[in-house]
Amino acid sequence: MHAKSAALTDPTLLVYLLNESGEDRMKGTIRVKDKCPNCGESFEHVKKLGYVCRNCKTTPKKFYLDLNWQGKRIRLFCDKSGLALDSYQRALNLQATIQHEIDTFTFDSSKYVKAELSKYWASTLLDQFLEAKLKIVAPSYKNDYKRFIRIHKAFFSTTDVREIRKIDIINYMQSLEGNNLSGKTVKNIIDNFKTFLTWLRTDLEVLSSIPSFPAIEVQPYAFTWLGSEDQIKVLSLINDGDRDIIAFLMLHGCRPSEARALKVKDIDINRQVIIISSTFSGDVLRNRRKGRGAKPSIIPIHPEMKDFFIERCNNHPEAFVFLNPKTGNHYASRTFSRIWERARAKGNLSEKLRLYDATRHSVGSQLANQNVSPFIISKILGHSSIKMTERYMHENIDGLKSGFDKITLKDKVKEITTVTKVSPNGNH
Structure with missing residues (x-):
C-alpha cells in the first residue's frame, strides 16, 4: 500500500497527524464540499496527505482549491486542462503550480476558473471558427472545413488555446502522419489549424502571438497529361x-x-x-x-x-x-x-x-x-x-x-585527348 494511503488508514498515526498537521506557506487551501457518505460527518484535513473521515476512514473524491488573491476569493475546481480535481494529489499539483505562477507574476485566474476556462477551450473556439468560415468559404470547401474541424477537436479537445506551443503542433502533425494520411492531406489539415490560430489572433484577439509551425515537405503532385x-x-x-x-x-x-x-x-x-x-x-x-x-x-x-x-x-x-x-x-x-x-x-x-x-x-x-x-x-x-x-x-x-543540340565536344576531342595523354611533369 502507498505510504500516504497507509497513513490515512492507520488509526494511531491518523490521530497524530490530525493533531500535529500545521499551516504551510502555500497559497490557497485544499478543501472538500462533500461529507462522509457513511456517517455524514465532515472530512478532516491531513496536510500533504489528504482528507479522511476519522470514524469511517473514507476519503473524498472531489476537491477544490480555495484561494484569496488580490482581494478576491477564487475557488478552483479544475486544472488548466479542465480536468476536475478528483484526487488530493492533483489538487496538490495545482496548488504548487499556482504558487509558482504567483511567485513569477504569471498567474491568471481565468485559466483555471472552469466557467472562464471553457471559453478558451479549443473545441469551443473551433466551433465558432467553423460557423464564421462557413459563411464565406466556397461551397466546395465546406465539407473539407467540417472534416478538418472534427480532426482538430478530436486532438485538442479542452486544451486552452492560449497554452498551445510548437511542441503541441509537432505532436499533432505526428499523430496525423500516424494515421496513414498523405503528406498533402497532413499539410492541408495543419494549414487549416494555422488559419484557426491566426483567426484567434486577428479576429478575436485571444492570442497575442502564434507558435511557429514546422515545415511540411510535400511531394509535388505528379500529374499525367495527354498529347x-x-x-x-x-x-x-x-x-x-x-x-x-x-x-x-x-x-x-x-x-x-x-x-x-x-x-x-x-x-x-x-x-x-x-x-x-x-x-x-x-x-x-x-x-x-x-x-x-x-x-x-x-x-x-x-x-x-x-x-x-x-x-x-x-x-x-x-x-x-x-x-x-x-x-x-x-x-x-x-x-x-x-x-x-x-x-x-x-x-x-x-x-x-x-x-x-x-x-x-x-x-x-x-x-x-x-x-x-x-x-x-x-x-x-x-x-x-x-x-x-x-x-x-x-x-x-x-x-x-x-538545348543539348547546342553544345558539342566534337571539335575538342583531339585537343582533350592530347592534353590527357601528357601529365604536367611530362610523364604519360
Whole structure:
C-alpha cells in the first residue's frame, strides 16, 4: 500500500497527524464540499496527505482549491486542462503550480476558473471558427472545413488555446502522419489549424502571438497529361451532345468549374476573346474566379471553336454557353464527373487520369513542350503566379533535348585527348 494511503488508514498515526498537521506557506487551501457518505460527518484535513473521515476512514473524491488573491476569493475546481480535481494529489499539483505562477507574476485566474476556462477551450473556439468560415468559404470547401474541424477537436479537445506551443503542433502533425494520411492531406489539415490560430489572433484577439509551425515537405503532385492525338481519341469516346464542352476544355485549358459557369455575355465575338470571371463551387455559381483575390482572366477564342461561339452568342446574354442536352440547363457537378468517368472507362484509361489532367494540365504541358513562354502559358491558364506555371516546365523533355543540340565536344576531342595523354611533369 502507498505510504500516504497507509497513513490515512492507520488509526494511531491518523490521530497524530490530525493533531500535529500545521499551516504551510502555500497559497490557497485544499478543501472538500462533500461529507462522509457513511456517517455524514465532515472530512478532516491531513496536510500533504489528504482528507479522511476519522470514524469511517473514507476519503473524498472531489476537491477544490480555495484561494484569496488580490482581494478576491477564487475557488478552483479544475486544472488548466479542465480536468476536475478528483484526487488530493492533483489538487496538490495545482496548488504548487499556482504558487509558482504567483511567485513569477504569471498567474491568471481565468485559466483555471472552469466557467472562464471553457471559453478558451479549443473545441469551443473551433466551433465558432467553423460557423464564421462557413459563411464565406466556397461551397466546395465546406465539407473539407467540417472534416478538418472534427480532426482538430478530436486532438485538442479542452486544451486552452492560449497554452498551445510548437511542441503541441509537432505532436499533432505526428499523430496525423500516424494515421496513414498523405503528406498533402497532413499539410492541408495543419494549414487549416494555422488559419484557426491566426483567426484567434486577428479576429478575436485571444492570442497575442502564434507558435511557429514546422515545415511540411510535400511531394509535388505528379500529374499525367495527354498529347493532342490521345486527346482526340478520348474526345471520340464522349457522347455527341457533351463533346463541345470537353473540346473547349482541351483547347482552352480552363478549369471545368469555369467552363460550366461560362455565359453568353462572357464571349466577345468582335474581339475574339473569352472573359473568365465566374466559377461553380460545387453547384453554387460564384461571380468570381477560384482563388483568393483572383481577377477575371481574358483568353483568346481558339480558331477551331470560333463558329461554335458565333452560333451560341445568338442567345440571351445570361444564358449558359454549355448546356446539358438532357436537361437544357447548365452542367451539374456530378453529371460532369459521370461524363468523364464513362469516357475513361470506355477507353480503358488509368483511374488516375482525371478530367483535369486530360484538359487543363494537358494544355499547359503541350504548350511547354512547344517552347511557349511560361509567361504566355500563365496568362492562358489564368495563373496568379508564374510559380504555378513552372509545374509544367519539367515536362518539356523535347525542349531540353534541343538545348543539348547546342553544345558539342566534337571539335575538342583531339585537343582533350592530347592534353590527357601528357601529365604536367611530362610523364604519360
